[in-house]
Amino acid sequence: MRVPFLDIPGQYKEVRHLIDPAIAEIMETGAYVLGKWNTQLETELAQRHGVKHGIALNSGTDALRIGMQAAGIGPGDEVITTAFTFVATVETIVQVGAVPVFVDVIENTFDINPDLIEAAITPRTKAILPIHLFGQLCDMPAIMDIARRHNLMVLEDAAQAIVTSQDGVMAGGFGICAGVSFYVTKNLGAAGDGGLLLTNDDEVARRSKSLRVHGMGRERYYYDEIGYTSRMAELQAAVLCAKLTRLDAWNERRAEIAERYQAALADSSYDIPYIRPNNECTWHQYTVRHDDREAIMAGLKEDGIDSAIYYPVPLHLHEPYAHFGGGAGSLPVTERVSKQCFSLPVGHHLSDEQADYVIQRLLARQSVTA
Numbered sequence: 001m002r003v004p005f006l007d008i009p010g011q012y013k014e015v016r017h018l019i020d021p022a023i024a025e026i027m028e029t030g031a032y033v034l035g036k037w038n039t040q041l042e043t044e045l046a047q048r049h050g051v052k053h054g055i056a057l058n059s060g061t062d063a064l065r066i067g068m069q070a071a072g073i074g075p076g077d078e079v080i081t082t083a084f085t086f087v088a089t090v091e092t093i094v095q096v097g098a099v100p101v102f103v104d105v106i107e108n109t110f111d112i113n114p115d116l117i118e119a120a121i122t123p124r125t126k127a128i129l130p131i132h133l134f135g136q137l138c139d140m141p142a143i144m145d146i147a148r149r150h151n152l153m154v155l156e157d158a159a160q161a162i163v164t165s166q167d168g169v170m171a172g173g174f175g176i177c178a179g180v181s182f183y184v185t186k187n188l189g190a191a192g193d194g195g196l197l198l199t200n201d202d203e204v205a206r207r208s209k210s211l212r213v214h215g216m217g218r219e220r221y222y223y224d225e226i227g228y229t230s231r232m233a234e235l236q237a238a239v240l241c242a243k244l245t246r247l248d249a250w251n252e253r254r255a256e257i258a259e260r261y262q263a264a265l266a267d268s269s270y271d272i273p274y275i276r277p278n279n280e281c282t283w284h285q286y287t288v289r290h291d292d293r294e295a296i297m298a299g300l301k302e303d304g305i306d307s308a309i310y311y312p313v314p315l316h317l318h319e320p321y322a323h324f325g326g327g328a329g330s331l332p333v334t335e336r337v338s339k340q341c342f343s344l345p346v347g348h349h350l351s352d353e354q355a356d357y358v359i360q361r362l363l364a365r366q367s368v369t370a
Contacts, residue, residue, distance in 0.1 A: 001357045005306035007349035008184055011243060011250075012191075018242035026234050037237035044244060045180075045196055048163055049170040053205035055197040056232035057212055060159045060181025063195035065092040066230060067177040068127075070197075070207035071153060073098050077126035079155075082112045083314040083325065084334045085131045088181075089157050090315050090324075098126070100324050102316050104333045108274035110134065110287070110341070113333075114142035118150070127153040132161035132171055134310075134343075135187070135254075135284035136275055140166055140174045155179075158198070160284040162188045163247065167278045172198030177208075182240055187254070187284055188247050190236040253348035254283040257355050261286055261344065264359040269366050271340070285310060289340035290366075297342055299365040305358055308343050 012019065026032060038056045046054035057063050073079060075097030081089060083102045093100045103116040110133045117128060128147055130138035147154045154175035158164070161171040162180055172178035182194030197208050207225075210217055215227030258273075258281075265272050271289035275281045287310065290296055297307050314334045316325025328335065344358055 001304055001354065003305040003345050003350070003354045003358055005308055005343075005345050006185060006347055008189065010349045011189070011246075015242040015246060018245065019239055022238035022242065023235060026238060032234050033231055035234045035237075037234050037241055038232055040241050041232075041237045041244070042196070044241070045162075046198065049172045049178075049198050051170075051172050051198045052200045052202070053198070053208075055199075055205060055208045055212065056237060057195040057197060057208075058230040058232060059193040060179055060183060060195035061088040061092060062212070062228065062230040063179030063181070063197045064088060064155075064157060064159075065095055066208050066211045066228065067155060067179050067197050067199070067204070068092060068096050068098070069211060070204045071127070071155060071176050071201075073126055073153075073155070076124060078122060078124045079127045079129050080112075080117055080120050080125060081129040081157075082131060082334065083316040083321075083331055084110055084311060084338060085133070085157070085315065086159070086311065087315060087318075088159070089129065089131055090321055093129070094321075094324075099124070100321070101125070102325050102331060102334075104331045105337065106139075107333050107337060108271065109136070109138075109276070110337060111136075111138040112143070114139050114146060117143070117146050121150055121152070125150070125152060127155050129155050129157060130175075131157040132159075132164060133285075134273070134287055135160055135164060136279045136281040137161060137164055137166040137171060139276070140169075144174055159183075160186065162186065162282065163251070164282045165280040166276070173200070176201050177204050182236070187251060187282055188240060188243055191239045192236060194232055194236045194240060250348040251282045253350075254346050255281070257346050257348075257350050258283045258286050260352070260355050261346075261359065265362065268363060270362065283346050285343040286346035287341050287343045289337060290342075291340060293340055293342050296362070296365045300358075300361060303357075303361045303365075305361060306345055309341065310343055311338060314338050 042054035156178035159181035
């Protein structure tokens with residue numbers, strides 16, 4: 001049986017009756033930039049996340065970069081975060097002139113360990129940047145308490161946390177702003193790149209809207225600061241609005257598959273995901289850990305089952321970022337889980353039969369490698 005990791009064309013087929021007419025309208029009218037679909041996407045997602053502002057951008061990376069700059073993060077500021085993440089989190093800190101300060105993660109959730117944050121705070125610390133990995137939020141009450149006591153900003157990396165909540169509060173509702181990604185592999189994916197900044201802060205919203213258009217202010221061709229070209233194309237916004245109509249159903253199906261995995265693998269040799277009781281996980285990835293990862297993944301490939309590694313090498317061990325970290329051994333949990341973790345297919349396209357086949361082969365491969 002073939003079990004693909006993703007079925008992006010299948011998503012399109014489900015909503016093509018909405019996408020095709022919208023694209024035709026955009027092409028016929030010539031309204032290609034910052035039009036009605038951008039406005040609809042921004043409004044709907046700001047409402048879904050319970051924040052005042054949504055600013056559509058060219059990518060999730062730009063959402064992080066522009067959000068940091070709009071919030072006042074700049075040269076010399078230290079931003080506490082983790083090295084177990086996609087590179088955009090850290091590269092954008094560096095790009096605005098700030099300094100990433102790495103702390104270790106929690107082994108069973110892969111996110112920042114709040115118990116280690118205070119020891120990393122210095123007089124130069126300006127912000128904490130928690131990363132909501134794999135579809136669940138970090139321990140935000142603990143992080144927000146630390147931030148309040150030390151007068152620090154919190155900026156959320158919500159690239160993998162669209163419509164994800166904790167204690168009823170959505171991603172983006174905790175910090176000064178949050179960056180969301182619409183890369184094609186995300187739960188809500190564009191036909192290419194796309195991103196969104198979420199914020200309750202009026203000044204961050206104002207600056208972000210200016211920064212996405214070269215720093216232009218309210219009057220055309222008059223510039224308030226040095227900005228970027230980071231508008232979202234109307235075509236992408238139309239695709240996202242169409243897919244947004246199906247997102248809840250898609251996430252519900254992801255949860256069904258994840259629950260199937262959780263029950264079947266609970267007593268296996270795999271370390272399965274831990275979801276905090278106050279979290280509503282949206283299962284961007286279903287990530288397990290095993291010491292025999294390479295052998296198991298190779299066996300799954302022979303069985304026709306796709307799997308993937310997020311992330312094979314922590315960022316503090318990559319050459320461009322090594323000087324920000326303490327070298328090998330400085331983040332022991334991060335380094336350990338990066339050698340153990342791999343993600344299984346959990347997209348809404350999977351059938352029960354496919355999910356059960358994944359489980360069967362995982363348990364069989366476990367006995368071979370044990």
